[in-house]
Amino acid sequence: MNRKKFIKTCGIAFVGLPFASALLTSCESIYYATNSIQNNKIIVPLSEFEIPKKNSTAYRNFVMVKTSNQDFPICLYKTGENQYTASLMKCTHRGCELNVGGGIYSCPCHGSEFDTKGGLLEGPADQDLKTFKTLIKNENIHIEIS
Ligand code: FES
Known part of the structure; x- marks a missing residue:
């Protein structure tokens, strides 16, 4: 050459x-985390964020959480060391299921965008997403759904 x-x-x-x-x-690929429900809390093992590699471990930025009694999944997003947010993936405009990627949630129906804490970035939606309190306990993340 x-x-x-x-x-x-x-x-x-x-x-x-x-x-x-x-x-x-x-x-970013979508991974649905295994979970269980106890007393109005969804329990997700922290290990669900791990991606085992040959000689190391990588970590997912987020996992999706779906239970049989929810119409929409919850996105559990790691926003910092031991800090997670849980947002319902239902657009507050007209209720379409949101996509996640590039560090935001986006709506395929009319283009609304939300940050990973559920805050509205771009309309036509005019409200933040429904979010849930999270708590780390015994190597698990507890999502309070009540
Ligand atoms: S339903 Fe999401 S922007 Fe309209």
Whole structure:
């Protein structure tokens, strides 16, 4: 490869990198965590955030929590060390199920967006998401649903 062709190839790779990165960020996979219900609390083991690798452990940014008595899943999002938020994935505009990716929740119906704490970022919705209190206890996250 001559010098001119090398520079051209590197330039294309350099320009394409941010797009590839954005695409990968928006393709975070959805993982439904195992859970149990006790006294109006959904219990999710902290280990559900772990992704075992060959010689290490990676961690998910979020997991989805679905129980048989909910119409919509709850997204349990890790926002810091031992800090988690739990938001109902039901858009406050007209009730569509939200998507998660790129650090926000977005509505496929009319485009509303919410942050990972359930706060409204962009309409047409005009209210924050329904959120639930979380508590870490004995290697589990307790989501208070009452
Ligand atoms: S239902 Fe979500 S923006 Fe309309």
